[in-house]
Amino acid sequence: MPERVLNQQLNGGEVIEAVLDEIRTQLQKSCYLNPNSAYDWMAAKVRVDLELHDTGMLITETFTAESDAGTKPVDPDAIEVHEVEFDIEPAPPNEVRVQTGQPVPVLSNDKDGRPTVKGVRYARKDAKKAAAASV
Numbered sequence: 001m002p003e004r005v006l007n008q009q010l011n012g013g014e015v016i017e018a019v020l021d022e023i024r025t026q027l028q029k030s031c032y033l034n035p036n037s038a039y040d041w042m043a044a045k046v047r048v049d050l051e052l053h054d055t056g057m058l059i060t061e062t063f064t065a066e067s068d069a070g071t072k073p074v075d076p077d078a079i080e081v082h083e084v085e086f087d088i089e090p091a092p093p094n095e096v097r098v099q100t101g102q103p104v105p106v107l108s109n110d111k112d113g114r115p116t117v118k119g120v121r122y123a124r125k126d127a128k129k130a131a132a133a134s135v
Contacts, residue, residue: 003108010093021100041070098122
């Protein structure tokens with residue numbers, strides 16, 4: 001039996017990975033966050049608003065996380081704030097998996113000829129091709 005890409009829903013772990021991948025991508029765009037930079041302190045506030053569609057039901061969740069490290073200066077004018085806001089547009093599950101570097105579920109045969117589901121990673125540039133194969 002040839003391999004067949006499966007059109008399975010995203011699980012919670014895959015949603016988390018997709019959100020973290022986009023946050024990582026946005027942060028890596030900052031010239032201030034390169035590996036050669038060094039900072040005395042840092043503070044961050046991250047807010048994530050999720051909309052999850054589950055078999056006809058829309059679930060909304062909001063998460064806020066704050067973090068800091070080091071000792072902040074006493075002078076508040078010495079603090080420079082950088083803000084980034086982005087949206088993740090709705091997309092088919094396999095397209096999300098490919099775009100975020102996650103394995104796509106594929107039905108194939110194991111060495112004994114039994115059907116088995118395995119994860120196949122596609123290059124991110126092939127996201128549309130993998131999504132089309134799952135139709």
